[in-house]
Amino acid sequence: MTEAEITDSGPRRRGARSTSLLGAVAYATAAACLLPMLAVALAALTGGTDTIEHLAATVLPRYAATTLVLVSLVSAGTLCLGVGAAWLVTMTRFPGVRLFEIALILPLAFPAYVLAYAYTFVLDHPGIVQASLRAITGWGPRDYWFPEIRSTGGAAMMLILVLYPYVYLLARAAFLQQSATAYLAARALGSGPWAAFRKVSLPMARPAIAGGVLLAVMETIADFGTVAYFGVQTFATGIYTSWFTLADRAAAAQLALCLLGFALLLAVAERMQRGRAKYDQTGKSHAGLPPVPLHGWRAVAAWLLCALPVLLGFVLPVVILVSMGLDSEQDLLSRRYLGFLRNSLVLAGTAAVVTVCAAICVGYYRRLRPGRGSATAAYLARLGYAVPGGVIAVGLMVPFAAFDNALDAWMRATFGISTGLLLTGSIWLLVGAYMVRFLAAALGAYEGGQSMVPANMDAAARSLGQSPLATLRRVHLPILTPSLLTALLIVFVDVMKELPATLIMRPFNYDTLAVQAYRLASDERLEGAAVPSLVILAVGLLPVILICRQVRRHG
Template sequence: MRASTYSPLLIIGIAVALLAGLPVASVGLNLFAGGTSETWSHLSHTVLPEYIANSLWLCLGVGLGVGVVGVATAWLTAMHDFPGRRFFEWALVLPLAVPAYVMAYVYTDFLQFVGPVQSTLRDLFGWEFGDYWFPDIRTLPGAMAMFVCVLYPYVYLLARAAFLERASGMLEAARTLGMGPWRAFFMVSLPLARPAIVAGIALALMETLADYGTVAYFAVNTFTTGIYRAWFSLGDRIAAAQLAAMLLGFVLFLLMAERISRGRARYHNTTGRNRPMAGAQLRGIKGVAATFACAMPLFLGFVLPALLLLKMALTDGDAQFGERFLILSRNSFLLAGTTACIGVLLALLLAYGARLSQTSFSAGLNRLVGLGYAVPGAVIAVGVLIPVTRLDHWLSGQWETWFGHNPGLLLTGGIAALVYAYLVRFLAVALHTVESSLAKITPSMDDAARSLGLGQGETLRRVHTPLLRGSLLTAGLLVFVDVMKELPATLVMRPFNFDTLATQAYTLASDERLAEASTASLAIVLVGLLPLVLLSRQISASRRR
C-alpha cells in the first residue's frame, strides 16, 4: 500500500524533520554571525583549551572504563554459568536509572571529609586533619568514575546481545581449530562484537558530552559548562552558539569515527548455527571471581547510591518536602507527560507514514528526526532559544503595532519552547521503539484492511494501534523518564520560578545541601526504574535454559 505523493503523513514528516533540524541549523548559522566577539576571543585565549582538554580526557577515560566493564560483564553473563548469573543478567542494567549528576551528589556526600567514610577512618585510627591523604572525588578522574558507573550498561546490553547472537557456530568452529577460551574470545568473539561494543561506547560518550550537572558540580570545565556560562554569566549568545557548534562537532566525530575505523572490514556471521551455547561452568575460585566482577559494578552503580539516597531522604531530606515537593513533582510530571504524549503521537505518524510510502525519502526524514538524540541538551537549548527568541520579539512588535501594548515574550516565557526542545532531543527514542514494533506487523494485514474498505487512517486506528499498544506505552515511558532526568536544557530554558525535580536537586547540591537534594534525586531514580523493570524482564526472558 503506497501513499500518494502529497500524503498528509508525508507533509507531517517533512514539517517534523524541519522543526527537529532547526536547532542544529540555528547553531550552525550563528557560528560566524557578527564575526569574532570579544567574549569568544577571551574564551579562546583563556578557558577554551581547558574545555577541549577536559572533554577529550573525559571521552578517553569513560570510553575505556565502560568498554572494559561492559564487555567483561556481558561476556560473563552471556557465555558462562556461575552463582548469581540469572540475577546479574538483568540487574546489571539498573545503574541506568541513576542520572550521573545524582551519582555525583551521592558519592560526594559519602566520601567528603565529614562524610561517613573519612569519619570512620579517623575514629578507627585516631587521625586528625592533615594526618592522611584521601582522594578527592570532585576532580576529573572522579567525574570519569561517575560516568563509568552509570553508563557501562550501554556497552553491556549491546555487547551481550552480540555475544549471544554469535555464540554457537563461530566459537565451536574456533575450538575445533584448537583455540582455547581466551584466544577464541580475543580472536573471534571480540572482533565479531566490535560494532556493537563501539556503538555502546559511542552512546556512553554522547551522554558524557551532553552532561552538565556532574561536570558543573565537580568544577570540571567542559563545553556544556562553557555554553551555560557564556549564555547566562556573559550574556553572549554568539559565543554560546560557537561553543555549542564545537560540542556538536565532537558528537558528529564520535558518530563517524567507528564507521571510518572499520574501513572495508565486515562482521557477518557466516554460519547458520545461532543457538546460544551452553554456558561454561565456573565453580570454586573462578565462580567467586565471576560473581564479584558482576557484583561490583552493580553495587557501585546502583545498590550503594540507592541505599545512601534512601537513608539521606529519610533522615535529613528536603525540609520543603510537603507542598514545595508536590509542586516540583507536578512541574516535572507536566513536562514529561506532555512531551511523552506528543512524542508518541508524532512517532506513530512518522513511522506509519514511512511504512505507507516505502521510499528512501520518508526513511531519510525519519533518520533526520532520529539524529536529535545525538545532540546534547545544551546545544539544543541554544539552538531553540535563538530562533524562538527572535520570533518572540517579532510577535511582540506586531502585537504592539496592532493592539497598542507589548505583551512581552509569549513563547520563551512559557513551557512551549521547553517541550519543543525535549521533543527535538527525545523524539528519536519513541520513533525507534515504534518503528521496530511496526516492522513486525506483516504487510498482509494492511492489504486485508484495504480489501475490507478501510482507509489509511482507519487502518492505523483500528488495526495497527491496538497491536502497537504495548510498544506505544513503552515508547511513552522511555520519553517520560528521559525528560524527568534532563538537566541542561531544563536549566537553560525553564520559565521563571518554574523548577523541576532535576533543577531542585542541582540547585540544592550546588549550595552544598546534599542531604536535602536527596529527596528530589531519589524521586528521579524511582521514576527511572520503571522502564528498566520492563527492560530487565525482557533480558531475563531472552535466554532460558
C-alpha cells in the same frame, strides 16, 4: 466516468488528503529537529570573531582537553566493565550468575548527577569515610592523601557506573547470537578459553560493542549535572556559564557549535560502524556458545567482578540516598514539593505524548511513501539523539527569543501593547526541545513494532475502503500498543531526568524535581537533594524493569 469509478473516487481522495497531512507533519517534525542545529550554526557564525578568538585564547583549549579526557576515560571504563560482565554472565556459570544477568542492568536507572550527589556526601572531606579515617588515625586534614571525588576522574567514575549497561546489553546480545562453530574450532586448534574469546568471539561482537561505547560517549558529552556539580569544565558547562553567568549569547552559540560538531561526528561514526556490522554464520545450524563452569577462586573472582558494579552503581547509592533523605528536612508531601512533582509530571507526560505522536507520523509516512523524501525526514528526526540538551536549548532560544522581541516591538509601536515572551516564556518551547532530543528513542520503538505488521494488512484495509489514517487507527495502533507504551515510558523517564535544557528553557518559577535536586546540591544541601533524587530514581526504574523482563525472557 463509470459508477464504480465515482464511488471509488471518494475514498481515494480521502486517502490522498490523509497521506498529504501525514507527510506535512513528518516534514515539519524533521524541520523542527533540524532547526536548533541551523540556528546554533547561524548564531555562531554571525556572532563575530572577537568572541571566538577570546574563547580560543582562554577557555576553549581547557574545555576541549577536559571533554576529550572525560570521553576517553568513560570509553575505556564502559568497554572493560560492560564487555567483561557480558562475557562472564554469558559464557560462564558460577553461583548467582542468573541474578547478575538482571542486576547488572539496574545502574541504568540512575542519572549520573544523582550518583554524584550520593558519593560526594560519603567521600568528600566532611563525609563519613574521611571523617572516620581522621577519627581513627588522629590525622589532620593535611596529614593524608585521599582521592578527590570532585574531579575529572570522579565525574568519569560516576558516568562509567551508570553508562556501562549500554555496552553490557549490546555485548551480551551479540555473544548470545554467536554460533559455537568458530569458537570451538579455535579451541580445537589449541587456543585456551581466553585466547578463543580474544581472537574469535570479541571480533565478531565488535560492531555491537562499538555501538554501546558510542552511546555511552554521546551521553557523556551531553552530561551537565555531574560535571557542573564537580566543577569540571567541559563544553556543556561552558555553554551554561556563557548563557547565564556571562550573558554572552554569541559565546554560548559558538561553544554549542563546537559541541554539536563533535556530537555529529560521533553520530556519523556510529552510523558507519552499524552499517558494516555484519558477519555470516557458515554452519547449517545455530548452536550457542557452551558456557564454562567455574569453581574455586575463579568462581569467587567472577562473582566479585559482577557484584562490584551492581554494588557501587545501585545498591550503595540507594542506601546512601535513603539515609540522606531520612535526615533531611524536605517534606515530599508539602505544597512546594507537590508543585515540583506536578511540573515534572506535566512536562514529562506532555512531551511523551507529543514525541510519540510525532514518531508515529514520521514512521507511518515512511511506510506509506517509501522513498528518498520520507527516508530523509526519518534520518533528520533521529539526529536529536546525538545533540546534547544544552545545544538544543541554545538552538531554540536564539531564534524564538528574536521572534518574541521583534513581535513585542511591533505590537508596542503599532498598538501600544506589550506581548512579552509568548514562546520563550512558555512550556511549549521546552516540550519542543524534549521532542527533538528524544524523538529517536520513540521512533526506534515505534518502527520496531511496525516491522511486525505485515504489509498485506494494509492492503486488506485499503481494499475495504479504509483511508491511511483509518488503517493506522483501526489496524496498526491496536497491534502496536505495547511498542507505543514502551516509547511513552522511555520518553517520560528521559524527560524526568533531563537537566541542561530544563535549566536553560524552563519558564520563570517553574521548577522540576531535577532542577530542585540540582539547586539543593549546588547549595551543598545534599541531604535535601536526596529527596527529589529518590523520586527521579524511582521513576527511572520503570523502563529498567521492562528491560529486565526482556532479558529474562530471551536469556
